[in-house]
Amino acid sequence: MIIEKSSPPKDHATRYSLPATSGLYIHIPFCLQRCAYCDFASYALNALPNGLSFGSYADALIKEARLAAKERGAPRFSTLYFGGGTPSLMPLDELRRIVAALRESFNVSQIEEFTLEANPDTLDGEKLASWRELGVNRLSLGIQSLSDTSLKELGRSYSREEALGALARHRDELAAFDLSFDLLLNIPWQNPSQVLDDIRTLYAFEPVHLSLYSLKVEPGTPLAMRVANEPELAPDKDRFADEMGAAEKLLEESGFARYEVSNFARDGKWSLHNLTYWRGGNYLGLGVNATSCIRGVRTRNHREFADYRAALMRNELPVAERAELTETERAFERLMLALRTMWGISRDELPLRIWKKLQAKAEELAERHPQLIVAIPERIALTSAGMNVEHALVVELAEGDLWGEPV
Amino acid sequence: MAHIDHGKSTLADRILELTASVDPRKMREQFLDSMDLERERGITIKMQAVRLRYEAEDGATYEFGLIDTPGHVDFSYEVSRSLKACEGAVLLIDAAQGVEAQTISNLNLAIDEGLEIIPVINKIDLPVARVAQTEDEIIGLIGGTRDEILKVSAKTGEGVPELLEAIAQRIPPPKGNSDAPLQALIFDSHYDPYRGTVCYVRVMNGEVEDGDAIRMMNTGKRFDVSGCGYFRPQLEETGHLSAGDVGYIFAGIKDIGDAQVGDTITLNQRPAGKPVPGFRRVKPLVFCGFYAADNEDYDDLKAALARLSLNDSALQYEQESSEALGFGFRCGFLGLLHMEIVQERLEREYQLDIVATAPSVAFEVELRDGGVQTVDNPARIPPPDEIRCIKEPYVLGTILTPVQYQSALIELCKERRGELKDIQYFTSERANIYFYLPLSEILYEFYDALKTQSRGLASFDYELAGYRESDLVRVDILINKEPADALAFMAHRKRAQQRGREVVEILRRTIPRHLFIVPVQAAIGSNIIARETIPALRKDVIAKCYGGDITRKRKLLERQRKGKQRMRSIGSVSIPQEAFLAVLKQDGGKKK
Numbered sequence: 001m002i003i004e005k006s007s008p009p010k011d012h013a014t015r016y017s018l019p020a021t022s023g024l025y026i027h028i029p030f031c032l033q034r035c036a037y038c039d040f041a042s043y044a045l046n047a048l049p050n051g052l053s054f055g056s057y058a059d060a061l062i063k064e065a066r067l068a069a070k071e072r073g074a075p076r077f078s079t080l081y082f083g084g085g086t087p088s089l090m091p092l093d094e095l096r097r098i099v100a101a102l103r104e105s106f107n108v109s110q111i112e113e114f115t116l117e118a119n120p121d122t123l124d125g126e127k128l129a130s131w132r133e134l135g136v137n138r139l140s141l142g143i144q145s146l147s148d149t150s151l152k153e154l155g156r157s158y159s160r161e162e163a164l165g166a167l168a169r170h171r172d173e174l175a176a177f178d179l180s181f182d183l184l185l186n187i188p189w190q191n192p193s194q195v196l197d198d199i200r201t202l203y204a205f206e207p208v209h210l211s212l213y214s215l216k217v218e219p220g221t222p223l224a225m226r227v228a229n230e231p232e233l234a235p236d237k238d239r240f241a242d243e244m245g246a247a248e249k250l251l252e253e254s255g256f257a258r259y260e261v262s263n264f265a266r267d268g269k270w271s272l273h274n275l276t277y278w279r280g281g282n283y284l285g286l287g288v289n290a291t292s293c294i295r296g297v298r299t300r301n302h303r304e305f306a307d308y309r310a311a312l313m314r315n316e317l318p319v320a321e322r323a324e325l326t327e328t329e330r331a332f333e334r335l336m337l338a339l340r341t342m343w344g345i346s347r348d349e350l351p352l353r354i355w356k357k358l359q360a361k362a363e364e365l366a367e368r369h370p371q372l373i374v375a376i377p378e379r380i381a382l383t384s385a386g387m388n389v390e391h392a393l394v395v396e397l398a399e400g401d402l403w404g405e406p407v
Numbered sequence: 408m409a410h411i412d413h414g415k416s417t418l419a420d421r422i423l424e425l426t427a428s429v430d431p432r433k434m435r436e437q438f439l440d441s442m443d444l445e446r447e448r449g450i451t452i453k454m455q456a457v458r459l460r461y462e463a464e465d466g467a468t469y470e471f472g473l474i475d476t477p478g479h480v481d482f483s484y485e486v487s488r489s490l491k492a493c494e495g496a497v498l499l500i501d502a503a504q505g506v507e508a509q510t511i512s513n514l515n516l517a518i519d520e521g522l523e524i525i526p527v528i529n530k531i532d533l534p535v536a537r538v539a540q541t542e543d544e545i546i547g548l549i550g551g552t553r554d555e556i557l558k559v560s561a562k563t564g565e566g567v568p569e570l571l572e573a574i575a576q577r578i579p580p581p582k583g584n585s586d587a588p589l590q591a592l593i594f595d596s597h598y599d600p601y602r603g604t605v606c607y608v609r610v611m612n613g614e615v616e617d618g619d620a621i622r623m624m625n626t627g628k629r630f631d632v633s634g635c636g637y638f639r640p641q642l643e644e645t646g647h648l649s650a651g652d653v654g655y656i657f658a659g660i661k662d663i664g665d666a667q668v669g670d671t672i673t674l675n676q677r678p679a680g681k682p683v684p685g686f687r688r689v690k691p692l693v694f695c696g697f698y699a700a701d702n703e704d705y706d707d708l709k710a711a712l713a714r715l716s717l718n719d720s721a722l723q724y725e726q727e728s729s730e731a732l733g734f735g736f737r738c739g740f741l742g743l744l745h746m747e748i749v750q751e752r753l754e755r756e757y758q759l760d761i762v763a764t765a766p767s768v769a770f771e772v773e774l775r776d777g778g779v780q781t782v783d784n785p786a787r788i789p790p791p792d793e794i795r796c797i798k799e800p801y802v803l804g805t806i807l808t809p810v811q812y813q814s815a816l817i818e819l820c821k822e823r824r825g826e827l828k829d830i831q832y833f834t835s836e837r838a839n840i841y842f843y844l845p846l847s848e849i850l851y852e853f854y855d856a857l858k859t860q861s862r863g864l865a866s867f868d869y870e871l872a873g874y875r876e877s878d879l880v881r882v883d884i885l886i887n888k889e890p891a892d893a894l895a896f897m898a899h900r901k902r903a904q905q906r907g908r909e910v911v912e913i914l915r916r917t918i919p920r921h922l923f924i925v926p927v928q929a930a931i932g933s934n935i936i937a938r939e940t941i942p943a944l945r946k947d948v949i950a951k952c953y954g955g956d957i958t959r960k961r962k963l964l965e966r967q968r969k970g971k972q973r974m975r976s977i978g979s980v981s982i983p984q985e986a987f988l989a990v991l992k993q994d995g996g997k998k999k
């Protein structure tokens with residue numbers, strides 16, 4: 001039996017005040033190999049499409065940065081995030097070129113958080129030192145599991161031994177960064193307590209942040225094909241809730257708070273960059289398939305490198321989709337994103353007419369389901385159990401004429 | 408007329424061709440099955456009338472009308488009305504199947520009308536044709552000699568010219584008197600959005616012309632004829648109809664209740680003394696509730712039912728309301744196929760999305776206080792302590808089968824609470840088994856079982872045979888402790904628990920998880936006979952939601968939100984339409 005926490009989130013709300021942030025995201029679409037479950041925009045190094053190389057990609061990114069800066073007037077950013085793919089694969093000279101171009105095009109003098117995603121088997125001493133020099137202060141390490149069976153079935157490129165070995169070898173260099181580890185829950189090839197063992201093992205490297213994602217079967221992936229033939233492998237939602245509950249308990253004992261559906265941090269070391277997404281801040285994304293949202297206009301870049309580069313060749317932004325959100329859509333997004341976090345949503349984040357109806361609904365729901373949702377006059381937030389069923393709660397909250405028009 | 412699939416519509420095609428009634432470029436198979444539903448299912452649902460011109464071997468030109476009728480038992484009302492407009496009938500029998508149950512029932516209808524009957528064996532082109540045996544069966548049925556029976560292939564056209572010749576020679580011309588006062592029997596109708604009601608009439612006596620002032624003899628309503636003519640099969644305006652003609656009349660009839668099937672049209676100036684005897688109003692046998700999936704479409708559903716019932720006089724309906732489903736209609740049908748067809752027509756022809764409740768028969772409930780109620784909605788059956796007994800409708804069923812399947816079929820009927828009445832043999836290989844059966848027992852999966860047990864060779868027909876007392880109970884379905892009126896059903900006490908279990912199990916699978924635990928129970932009175940639990944939802948959130956995932960997530964939630972709005976709720980539990988449908992499917996089993 002898992003004890004669900006229902007700590008009133010107002011504590012957090014008063015204890016911390018969150019600065020408004022704006023983020024710059026750079027997508028690096030290279031991986032050593034494609035994992036079985038992955039549908040991200042990324043290419044395996046041994047199967048790069050024509051014309052794509054580290055160098056040509058860096059060139060394209062630099063060009064996009066210049067175009068975007070011209071278009072948007074050299075905005076200022078508070079966070080910088082290299083995500084992928086596997087950004088740690090990027091050769092140092094290319095990475096330096098890219099960062100230099102970003103400095104040239106945007107105002108990044110006040111970057112508070114500079115994250116780079118890395119896989120354990122791509123770490124080396126020289127890279128770690130150079131990343132530091134470039135200003136990287138946070139590493140997000142994709143571990144996923146420390147079970148060899150799971151790593152193999154998931155198609156990861158390293159073993160438990162290799163991952164832990166790399167972390168141990170570079171313990172000192174790693175200590176210079178805020179470390180975050182990604183782990184997967186609900187892996188059908190391991191038993192539910194494996195993730196707890198993995199967390200304990202990883203504590204040795206003193207992470208300040210952990211992301212626990214549920215393994216998801218994305219259509220079109222090798223995993224999806226496998227699950228079609230072996231339905232017993234399909235992720236089980238109850239198991240997720242159990243694993244999450246147990247992991248959360250363990251993490252809380254060590255001072256980690258679940259500040260978002262899948263994210264835990266210690267000492268307020270939240271991912272500021274990601275908080276920008278959840279708090280409706282502006283962000284600019286560069287690279288294939290990257291998305292941006294600036295003042296309610298959302299764009300997505302071409303997913304295929306060929307299309308992405310062709311647009312840039314024509315001196316055009318490589319945007320494939322563009323949508324301007326209505327006020328209602330923005331409000332709905334604010335709600336569904338804010339409720340993912342422990343701060344929930346507060347009165348000043350929504351138009352008043354919507355807030356009033358929402359608050360009344362929330363109180364009614366909180367009365368019926370005190371273990372899921374907390375509503376006080378100024379703020380609505382979900383408990384941990386509530387976060388697991390956030391979709392159903394958002395749907396309940398958004399029912400009826402709340403929004404004045406159909407969303 | 409014939410048993411289902413014996414080839415009526417195909418034979419009609421050949422006749423249309425030989426009489427050059429249809430432009431060859433427009434010709435297609437089963438031409439008269441003009442409804443999409445008929446074409447998709449390959450069955451006739453509505454009768455179709457056509458006036459034909461035939462040049463006979465004697466050199467004379469004959470005008471005659473042809474009506475293609477449905478074969479399925481649910482639509483036999485269409486046959487019986489058609490026969491009122493006829494002088495003779497072609498009794499068509501599939502050479503591979505022989506005489507089947509509806510062959511006999513349709514034959515009896517024609518004999519009752521005193522029509523000239525021409526027996527015809529069809530599908531003689533088939534290698535498995537059993538022409539000689541089929542002849543024996545026909546002679547066993549109506550007497551006569553082999554050479555009076557025609558043999559045709561509606562597919563190849565072989566024998567069809569001889570059939571046309573026989574029609575011209577054997578079927579007498581209509582008897583009516585054109586000088587007598589007008590009597591035109593309305594045997595069908597449909598609604599035309601531009602011209603109002605189209606009355607399909609058989610003129611028994613007298614004449615009618617454009618501009619005539621007419622009167623409906625039963626309702627007394629008056630109208631002016633704005634057009635009349637023949638079906639060819641498209642409308643051919645002649646401005647005139649006289650005794651013996653089958654045709655249509657328009658008279659600007661907007662209110663569809665004003666031109667009732669079975670009424671007689673006469674002239675206002677010179678009315679006939681009495682109307683033609685109309686039709687025995689058919690009693691619906693199967694009932695269910697129809698609700699618009701979107702409650703806002705209630706008015707549209709109402710209008711659609713009104714129009715559809717004009718074209719389907721066997722359909723009956725009245726308003727009802729359900730706690731779970733809101734306002735809707737209790738509808739009565741002649742059988743499950745009829746119900747299914749009406750639902751599909753509402754959905755296609757009127758673009759409505761319908762939720763149907765489980766079909767039920769009409770029960771007679773005798774109360775302790777001496778009162779008697781007829782209840783066709785299980786949710787309205789009074790509480791058990793007020794009831795003295797419940798009676799349910801029985802049918803007298805006739806099964807025609809090759810003798811080797813006789814004992815298996817008797818077994819089947821016994822399982823279905825049947826009581827054997829008689830067995831007759833009209834040839835040495837074919838048995839006619841008569842059974843009394845509860846109507847409710849033949850509605851569900853009975854045909855399939857019958858076909859399976861007899862390798863498809865047995866056929867079945869039934870007629871209502873009064874009410875009998877049965878040990879019936881109402882099974883209530885409780886969702887989160889609240890009764891779901893639309894899901895209540897009647898069952899024989901011995902079967903109640905089994906059925907209750909099946910229904911709650913289906914509901915457990917189809918009702919999505921909620922934020923709380925939802926018990927689903929089946930109960931007889933206060934006695935719970937089956938129970939399932941839908942565990943609380945514990946996870947639905949997507950784990951990753953970063954910049955690129957936001958739009959996807961918003962759209963997902965919007966869909967979920969809209970989906971929820973379309974669900975019905977009982978207490979605080981949302982029930983998707985599929986749950987109602989699944990329960991219905993399990994009741995209705997496989998349909999034809």
Ligand SMILES: Nc1nc2c(ncn2[C@@H]2O[C@H](COP(=O)(O)OP(=O)(O)OP(=O)(O)O)[C@@H](O)[C@H]2O)c(=O)[nH]1
Nearest residue numbers: 411412413414415416417450451478530560561562
């Ligand atoms: N081989 C062969 N097949 C035929 C013949 N006549 C009809 N059929 C086939 O039998 C099937 C049923 O024919 P229909 O004309 O639709 O039968 P029906 O009597 O109008 O059927 P309902 O209206 O549903 O009662 C079709 O597949 C026809 O193609 C025939 O003479 N020979």
Ligand code: SF4
Nearest residue numbers: 031034035038084085
């Ligand atoms: S390393 Fe990450 S981005 Fe690359 S294939 Fe695996 S899961 Fe996908």
Ligand SMILES: [Mg+2]
Nearest residue numbers: 415416450451
């Ligand atoms: Mg037909």
